[in-house]
Amino acid sequence: MTTLTITNARIVTRDRDFIGNARMRCGRIAGVDEGALRLAGAEDWNGDFLLPGFVELHTDNLEKHLMPRPKVSWPEFPALLAHDAEIAAAGITTVYDALGVGDVDEAALRGKDQSGLMACLDQAEQAGLLRAEHRLHIRCELPAPNAVRLFEPFVNNPRVQLLSLMDHTPGQRQWTNVEQARIYYTGKKGWSDEKFDHVVTESKTLQEKYAEPHRRYFIDHARCHGIPLASHDDTTPQHVLDAREAGIAVSEFPTTGEAARAAREHGLGIVMGAPNVVRGGSHSGNISATALANERLLDVLSSDYVPASLLGAAFALIDKCGFSVAQAVATVSLNPARCVGLGDRGEIALDKRADFSRVRVLNGTPSVIAVWRGGKRVA
Numbered sequence: 001m002t003t004l005t006i007t008n009a010r011i012v013t014r015d016r017d018f019i020g021n022a023r024m025r026c027g028r029i030a031g032v033d034e035g036a037l038r039l040a041g042a043e044d045w046n047g048d049f050l051l052p053g054f055v056e057l058h059t060d061n062l063e064k065h066l067m068p069r070p071k072v073s074w075p076e077f078p079a080l081l082a083h084d085a086e087i088a089a090a091g092i093t094t095v096y097d098a099l100g101v102g103d104v105d106e107a108a109l110r111g112k113d114q115s116g117l118m119a120c121l122d123q124a125e126q127a128g129l130l131r132a133e134h135r136l137h138i139r140c141e142l143p144a145p146n147a148v149r150l151f152e153p154f155v156n157n158p159r160v161q162l163l164s165l166m167d168h169t170p171g172q173r174q175w176t177n178v179e180q181a182r183i184y185y186t187g188k189k190g191w192s193d194e195k196f197d198h199v200v201t202e203s204k205t206l207q208e209k210y211a212e213p214h215r216r217y218f219i220d221h222a223r224c225h226g227i228p229l230a231s232h233d234d235t236t237p238q239h240v241l242d243a244r245e246a247g248i249a250v251s252e253f254p255t256t257g258e259a260a261r262a263a264r265e266h267g268l269g270i271v272m273g274a275p276n277v278v279r280g281g282s283h284s285g286n287i288s289a290t291a292l293a294n295e296r297l298l299d300v301l302s303s304d305y306v307p308a309s310l311l312g313a314a315f316a317l318i319d320k321c322g323f324s325v326a327q328a329v330a331t332v333s334l335n336p337a338r339c340v341g342l343g344d345r346g347e348i349a350l351d352k353r354a355d356f357s358r359v360r361v362l363n364g365t366p367s368v369i370a371v372w373r374g375g376k377r378v379a
Contacts, residue, residue, distance in 0.1 A: 027375040101147055104144060139164050358370045
């Protein structure tokens, strides 16, 4: 079908929402009209929401499918297809799959070569098997000795559209509270307390040796190739200032109010986790996304480790933080698209890509009913 007309939908644009009609033609939005007209031959949505397709900048979901348990590897092609199906079902039509490069534990996923996955992505796309549009967000672990080597397969890959600079050394940034880090690594990765203590000691040495030269390498690479850069887990205003001076445009998951306020002052887009909103707090013990939203220090929501959290978190911003429907929906569509320079999507507007979803709210819970990308139904 190259043409689709929708009537009696609650359409959410960049600045308001209203009951109206929309026309999709040849993969683009061909018309948006306000008013409860019943058009012959149109799909009647009975007041369901028509939302723009979500743009996800940072999801670890592909990694979760590639290694569903510590040191349990899953075949790349079925892992990719399962991830893609889950992403599309959540209303995400453009996804920046986050892949970490660099880990002191070479048995960990982020300590392995990912060149095979690149071939799987290309094959799946060429075969028409992918529901969402997949781009890559490479997460560069600066203190890891193997970070630059493991980045090599991505150097000339056109899917790489975002780099983030990370430093997960216990005792700072996300893991300022070392005991919170212990809970995470012993729980999720199955480390013993003895291994964790050893890694903490070793990580400080590695940080001193590798973090700064690797930081320079990845910043230079991004500048040379025109790739947007993000900082990760900014904790102090100085972290933000350092990011801004390096040309970084996005602050991912600032861990304190001070860092978020500095990000706003210096013009960085502020990304927070949707699971943080849904759960009512950070799993790492850092500042809650809702607290930042109440100060209007939140621009973009990321599903992080739960794709379906984007929709629930956006609607929670309406109920918990007084966002308008349009403002809340923009955090998962228009704002992330703007952060990475995608001007052809992220909103319901004339001539934008026909990436959109049908959403119904029942008992206060929003649910994705159907999803279209480029005018083609994909979920």
